[in-house]
Amino acid sequence: MAAESVSSWSTSDWLILSVAPWLTFMVAGFPFAAASIHFQNNSWPLWHLGFITLAAFQSRNMINALVASLGPWLAAPMTLAAASLMIPAGIWPQSESVVLMALFGCWTLHPEMALQGLCYSRFVEDHSKLQEASRTQSLCGTVGYALAPFISGVVFDFGGWRLTASCQAAAEISLIMVVWTSPLVRKDWQRWKETARVDSQPALRRSGTFLGKLPKKVLVPGLLVALANLGSNWSYMCEWMTFAIYFRDEHNWTNTSAAGFFQMIGDVAGASLLVAAAKLRARYGRDESSRMSCRMFDQPHHLSWLLALWFLLNLGLTMSDLTLAVISQTVMGTVYVFNVQYVNEMNMSLAQSDSATYLSLQFLSQVAFGIGCSAGGYASLAMYESLGRLVPFYAASAISLCCMLIYAAYFLLRGFSLPVEGQGIGVQPGTKDQEPEESPKMSSACGQPACTEQATSQPQV
Numbered sequence: 001m002a003a004e005s006v007s008s009w010s011t012s013d014w015l016i017l018s019v020a021p022w023l024t025f026m027v028a029g030f031p032f033a034a035a036s037i038h039f040q041n042n043s044w045p046l047w048h049l050g051f052i053t054l055a056a057f058q059s060r061n062m063i064n065a066l067v068a069s070l071g072p073w074l075a076a077p078m079t080l081a082a083a084s085l086m087i088p089a090g091i092w093p094q095s096e097s098v099v100l101m102a103l104f105g106c107w108t109l110h111p112e113m114a115l116q117g118l119c120y121s122r123f124v125e126d127h128s129k130l131q132e133a134s135r136t137q138s139l140c141g142t143v144g145y146a147l148a149p150f151i152s153g154v155v156f157d158f159g160g161w162r163l164t165a166s167c168q169a170a171a172e173i174s175l176i177m178v179v180w181t182s183p184l185v186r187k188d189w190q191r192w193k194e195t196a197r198v199d200s201q202p203a204l205r206r207s208g209t210f211l212g213k214l215p216k217k218v219l220v221p222g223l224l225v226a227l228a229n230l231g232s233n234w235s236y237m238c239e240w241m242t243f244a245i246y247f248r249d250e251h252n253w254t255n256t257s258a259a260g261f262f263q264m265i266g267d268v269a270g271a272s273l274l275v276a277a278a279k280l281r282a283r284y285g286r287d288e289s290s291r292m293s294c295r296m297f298d299q300p301h302h303l304s305w306l307l308a309l310w311f312l313l314n315l316g317l318t319m320s321d322l323t324l325a326v327i328s329q330t331v332m333g334t335v336y337v338f339n340v341q342y343v344n345e346m347n348m349s350l351a352q353s354d355s356a357t358y359l360s361l362q363f364l365s366q367v368a369f370g371i372g373c374s375a376g377g378y379a380s381l382a383m384y385e386s387l388g389r390l391v392p393f394y395a396a397s398a399i400s401l402c403c404m405l406i407y408a409a410y411f412l413l414r415g416f417s418l419p420v421e422g423q424g425i426g427v428q429p430g431t432k433d434q435e436p437e438e439s440p441k442m443s444s445a446c447g448q449p450a451c452t453e454q455a456t457s458q459p460q461v
Helices: 002-007 011-029 035-041 046-070 072-091 096-108 112-123 127-180 183-198 216-251 256-284 288-293 302-317 322-351 355-386 391-413
Strands: none
Touching: 011 096, 011 112, 011 127, 011 183, 035 046, 035 127, 035 216, 046 072, 046 096, 046 112, 046 216, 046 355, 072 096, 072 112, 072 127, 072 183, 096 127, 112 127, 112 183, 112 322, 112 355, 127 256, 127 322, 216 302, 216 322, 216 355, 216 391, 256 322, 302 322, 302 391, 322 355, 355 391
């Protein structure tokens, strides 16, 4: 079934589902292996790097709000504006203000949510194809994110920041070519123009929903998913912003390429495991015994386990043994990959084939992503410089634990269990909140999105 789905994709589908996310995450991840070292080499304060991270990821929330309102076609002008900010850094690499603006551009004008919107609108009519497309998009983005620190570490060791910034700008220019020639982007642009002719506020009325109009049974789980995303991204950004200087200062490990290589291994392993998990689920997902055994490890509880892993891995980075620290760094990449996909699939399940609802839920998760990345990036560098090298990881561990306790308590104590056929997420049969006609429905196969039409009668118990 998956092979038939993939073979039916057009060239434009492949470009948006594979090449575009690969380039998008390559651009975003390229600075991490070398930025902190470049700042130290030039005696620039690390808190400046932390502040631009804070400003960039908070600004991305505003960009994502526009994407959720106007549509995924905004990926086109976003890529053009980002390139205009990145190119000067390859020309003037010793100018702190130029480097900061390039970093601001690559992290703010990041079209991930727009690409997800294009994927969702393209395959929304068939949930099996949508999940296959979404996982392909996540896989390719992960490969880009994984390769970025390794390649940038090699490039930085060979040619310094000038060559690093030039390669990053080249990747962004390639992304411009993919996005601007995509029929999916042009189709969404035409859709928005057509809607704008008859509605002065097309963003809020395009599909009849935005954050203020999300049903409570969708909004509350969506907020909890966003909270889990915040905790995960705080931890990952803390590690991403500090791993290069941390290994050099704490363990006297000066090989930037090697540090980037182990960062890459974790992400690639996560992508491989994600593909393997999908194949195993497709083969055994409908078996009753396997469904019961995976209940506590699937929607919505899988995010609780990931937060617990973040708690342990942050503590692992503080170990004096370099081997344990590197293992923790590597496994973090694997956990991050699963977090990205699980958050996306939770929002797809909650959206129940409504593109506007999906974009609204993704916007919530992206806001949490921005807060986690911006606050985590700034705070980790500030704490690293002023309070000690281990303090950022202790703080990230505590935040992961708090998010896990809140998320897990809500879904366990409020009766949120594995959804069953004909039953909305988070609704126990026979409770007063049972309103299947208003809540998203998922199949019994380990919480995967159902392809059937919405139930119109009470579920049978």
